[in-house]
Amino acid sequence: VAAELATLRDLPAVTTDGKHIPLWVNTGLIADVSRSLERGAEGIGLYRTEIPFMVRDFFPSEYEQMQIYRRQLEAFAPLPVTMRTLDIGGDKALPYFPIKEDNPFLGWRGIRVTLDHPEIFLVQIRAMLRANEGLGNLRIMLPMVSSVHEVDEANNLLDRAIAELQEEGYIIERPSVGVMIEVPAAVYQLRRFAKRVDFISVGSNDLTQYLLAVDRNNPRVADLYVAYHPAVLMVLAYIAKEARRVGIQVSICGEMASEPGGALLLMAMGYDALSMNATNLPKIKSTIRSVSMKQAAELLDMVMGMDDAVKVQVVMTQALQALG
Ligand code: PEP
Ligand code: MG
Numbered sequence: 001v002a003a004e005l006a007t008l009r010d011l012p013a014v015t016t017d018g019k020h021i022p023l024w025v026n027t028g029l030i031a032d033v034s035r036s037l038e039r040g041a042e043g044i045g046l047y048r049t050e051i052p053f054m055v056r057d058f059f060p061s062e063y064e065q066m067q068i069y070r071r072q073l074e075a076f077a078p079l080p081v082t083m084r085t086l087d088i089g090g091d092k093a094l095p096y097f098p099i100k101e102d103n104p105f106l107g108w109r110g111i112r113v114t115l116d117h118p119e120i121f122l123v124q125i126r127a128m129l130r131a132n133e134g135l136g137n138l139r140i141m142l143p144m145v146s147s148v149h150e151v152d153e154a155n156n157l158l159d160r161a162i163a164e165l166q167e168e169g170y171i172i173e174r175p176s177v178g179v180m181i182e183v184p185a186a187v188y189q190l191r192r193f194a195k196r197v198d199f200i201s202v203g204s205n206d207l208t209q210y211l212l213a214v215d216r217n218n219p220r221v222a223d224l225y226v227a228y229h230p231a232v233l234m235v236l237a238y239i240a241k242e243a244r245r246v247g248i249q250v251s252i253c254g255e256m257a258s259e260p261g262g263a264l265l266l267m268a269m270g271y272d273a274l275s276m277n278a279t280n281l282p283k284i285k286s287t288i289r290s291v292s293m294k295q296a297a298e299l300l301d302m303v304m305g306m307d308d309a310v311k312v313q314v315v316m317t318q319a320l321q322a323l324g
Contacts, residue, residue, distance in 0.1 A: 005038070005039065005282055008039075008040065008282050008285055008286060009038065009039060009040035009282075010040065011040075011285070011289065013040075013042075013284075013285045013288050013289070014288070014289065015267075015288055015289070015291055015292050015293050015296070016289070016290070016291060016292045017292040017293050017294060019267075019293045021267050021273070021274060021288050022042045022043065022272070022273040022274070023040075023041060023042055023273070023274055023275075023276065023281055023284060023285060023288075024041060024042060024043045024044060024045030024046075024080075024082070024251065024253075024273055024274065024275035024276070025039075025041040025043075025044055025045065025275060025276060025277065025278045025281060026044075026045060026046040026047075026048065026253055026275055026276060026277055026278075027044050027046070027047050027048070027072065027278075028047070028048040028051030028052075029051060029052070029055075030068075030071050030072070032278060033071070033072060033075045033076070034075070035278045035279075036278040036281070037075065037076070039278050039281045039282055040281070040282075040285065041076075041079075041278065041281060042079055042273075043076060043079040043080040043081065043082070043273075044072065044076055044079075044080065044081040044082055044083075044275075045082050045201065045251055045252075045253045045273060045274075045275020045276075046082055046084055046141070046201070046253035046275050047072055047081060047082060047083045047084060048084060048087065049069075049083055049084055049085065049086055049087075049124065050086050050087050050088050050092050050094070052065075052068050053086065053088070053094055054092070054093075054094060054095075056096075057095070057096060058096050059096070059097075059120070059123075061123075062123045062126055062127045062130075063127075065123070065124060065127035065128075065131075066126075066127040066128075066130045066131045067131075069083060069127055069128050069131035069132075069138075070131040073131055073132055073135050073137055073138060074135065076137060077135045077136075077137045078135075078136070078137050079137060080137055080139055081137050081138060081139065082139040082140075082141050082178070082201070082253075082275075083128055083138060083139070083140055083141065084140075084141045084142075084143050084180070085110075085111065085114055085121065085124060085125070085140065085141070085142055085143065085154075086110075086113070086114050086120065086121075086124055087109070087110045087143040087144065088109070088110075088113055089104060089107060089108045089109030089110060089112070089113055089144075090104050090105050090107075090109045090110075090206075091104070091105070091216075091217055099113075105209070105210075105215065109143075109144045110142075110143035110144025110145075110180075111142050111143055111144050111145055111150050111154065112144060112150075115150060115153050115154065115157075118157055121154070121157055122157055122160070122161055125140070125157065125158055125161045126161050126164070126165060128140060128175075129161060129162060129165055129170070129172050129175070130165065130170060130172075132172075132173070132175060133170055133171055133172065134171070136173060138175040138176075139175055139176040139177070139178060139198075139199070140158070140175050140176070140177050140178070141177075141178045141179070141180055141201060142154050142177070142178070142179050142180060142197075143180045143182070143203070144180065144182060144183060144206075145179045145180060145183065145186055145193075146183045146185045146186060147185070147189075148189060148192045148193070148196065151179055151193060151196045151197060152196065154177075155177065155196060155197075158174070158177065159174075162174055176197075176198040176199060177197045177198055177199075178197050178198060178199035178200055178201055179193045179196075179197050179200050179201075180200070180201055180202070180203045180253075181200050181201070181202045181203065181207065181239060182202070182203030182204075182205070182206035182207045182210070182254075183206070183207075183210055184207065184210050184211055184235075187207075187235055187238065187239055190239070190242045190243055190246050190248065191242075191246045193248065194243075194246040194247060194248040197248075198248070198249065199248060199249040199250070199251065200239075200243060200248055200249070200250050200251075201250070201251045201252065201253050201275070202236065202239055202250070202251070202252040202253070202254060202271075203253060203254050204227065204232075204236065204252060204253075204254025204255065204256045204257075205254040205255055206254075207232075207235065207254065208225060208226075208227060208229075208232050208254070208256075209225065211229075211231060211232060211235060212224060212225065212226075212229060212231070212232070226309040227255075227256045227259070227262055227309075228261075228303070228309040228312040228313055228316070229309050230306065230307060230308065230309070230312075233265070233303065233304060233312070234304075236252075236256075236265075236266065236269060237269045237300075237304065240266075240269040240270040240271055241269075241270065243270075244270055249272050249273075250270075250271055250272055251271060251272055251273040251274065251275055252266055252271050252273075252274055252275065253275040253276075255276075255277075257271075257274040257275060257276045257284070258276035258277050258279075258280040258284065259280070260283060260284060260287040260320055261313075261316035261317070261319075261320060263276075263284045263287060263288065264287060264288075264291060264296050264299060264300075264316075264319075264320075265296070265299065265300050265303065265316075267288065267293075267296055268293070268296035268297045268299065268300035269300060287320070287323065290323045290324060291323055299315070299316070299319055302315060303315055303316070
């Protein structure tokens with residue numbers, strides 16, 4: 001298996017008709033980085049910065065964060081490393097920053113928390129920018145955005161951090177900035193986001209839960225949480241098409257890209273890059289290498305006409321079996 005992985009690592013993620021699909025990884029701990037490089041990842045599509053925060057007893061300092069981020073950036077340079085600003089609230093708690101709410105998934109989460117605490121946001125952004133000094137492969141991504149004013153505020157804070165650091169003598173470049181599309185309201189504002197940021201990335205885990213009104217962690221309704229739900233597929237296809245129309249790069253970093261069937265459909269929809277957990281990357285790569293864009297488009301066409309997820313699942317399972 002190890003030899004097979006090594007061979008696959010050096011082979012490109014291209015379809016049989018020559019289309020390259022960049023495969024990125026989702027990381028959190030430094031250990032994820034070497035595993036990802038061993039598997040041939042072409043970048044980090046989602047670095048969950050809350051993970052190093054979760055394993056500590058208090059907020060890491062700017063210097064401490066800078067060192068943590070530098071390791072991710074350095075390991076992948078010059079490949080892109082997409083760092084998401086702190087995404088706490090919902091199901092992600094920091095022991096030293098308790099949030100008590102009746103409806104945490106509809107509450108104080110992600111960008112809502114950090115814009116209310118600009119001191120937390122600024123320290124984190126400064127640490128990212130300093131870590132990127134001399135490397136230049138940092139991309140910054142904003143979680144749980146529902147309105148453009150949040151993007152404007154975040155951009156203003158970023159500009160402020162850059163200006164301050166430059167004044168302090170650091171050589172700082174403005175990195176690419178992106179918005180996560182994981183709240184349904186964000187889906188319908190792509191043109192406005194495209195005027196403000198450089199890329200979007202779909203968080204299909206949250207987008208699915210908010211679209212279907214199904215808690216992603218509640219076992220009682222787990223069978224209602226389905227990636228192949230016709231409404232989910234419609235929204236994902238719409239996002240890719242609309243992103244193309246308004247001219248913004250679009251990737252996906254939810255779990256759907258870690259499933260061979262999901263990856264095939266997403267690539268047919270027109271996603272520019274797929275980000276996934278490192279464990280599944282080799283499997284996704286060999287799936288991509290076994291199929292043409294034409295076949296993937298035909299599959300997508302077929303499943304978009306289906307009226308329930310179970311039928312889609314059957315068709316996808318058969319198609320994957322036929323591909324070997
Ligand atoms: C998502 O919501 O799809 C996502 C990638 O972010 P997280 O799973 O960390 O909420
Ligand atoms: Mg999310």
